[in-house]
Amino acid sequence: VSTKVRSAMMRAVRQKHTKPELELRQILWRSGIRYRVNNKSLPGSPDVSNMTRRWAIFVNGCFWHGHKNCLKTKGGKGSRIPAANSSFWQRKILNNRLRDARNCFKLRSLGYDVLIIWECQLKAKESVIARLNTLVNK
Numbered sequence: 001v002s003t004k005v006r007s008a009m010m011r012a013v014r015q016k017h018t019k020p021e022l023e024l025r026q027i028l029w030r031s032g033i034r035y036r037v038n039n040k041s042l043p044g045s046p047d048v049s050n051m052t053r054r055w056a057i058f059v060n061g062c063f064w065h066g067h068k069n070c071l072k073t074k075g076g077k078g079s080r081i082p083a084a085n086s087s088f089w090q091r092k093i094l095n096n097r098l099r100d101a102r103n104c105f106k107l108r109s110l111g112y113d114v115l116i117i118w119e120c121q122l123k124a125k126e127s128v129i130a131r132l133n134t135l136v137n138k
């Protein structure tokens with residue numbers, strides 16, 4: 001992967017309002033759940049959150065956040081990591097996972113309930129809705 005292609009990929013990753021996230025927001029909106037998008041005053045600026053009710057949701061792309069036991073990326077290892085520069089990608093994904101864990105920890109120590117929804121889980125809408133309800137109705 002050339003540097004040019006790589007930086008374009010990284011830009012794409014940083015882009016907010018990716019499709020899975022929009023899907024989740026649509027579900028929340030339809031359920032009448034109030035939320036704020038990318039609140040920068042919270043650790044990791046969660047995709048959606050509510051400071052009054054103290055909950056935060058991250059919608060994680062399976063590849064970039066290293067989803068373990070993922071059907072889509074086959075256990076989070078191998079299949080989708082480009083063969084060229086694979087150590088670069090592995091390191092990148094590991095760093096993402098560590099950062100995710102740190103942010104989760106910080107949020108929880110602030111009294112937040114944190115829900116992580118993986119991109120591949122969004123397909124099972126009913127189960128996502130059930131998890132959202134548990135979170136917002138606590």
Ligand SMILES: [Zn+2]
Nearest residue numbers: 062067070120
């Ligand atoms: Zn997944």
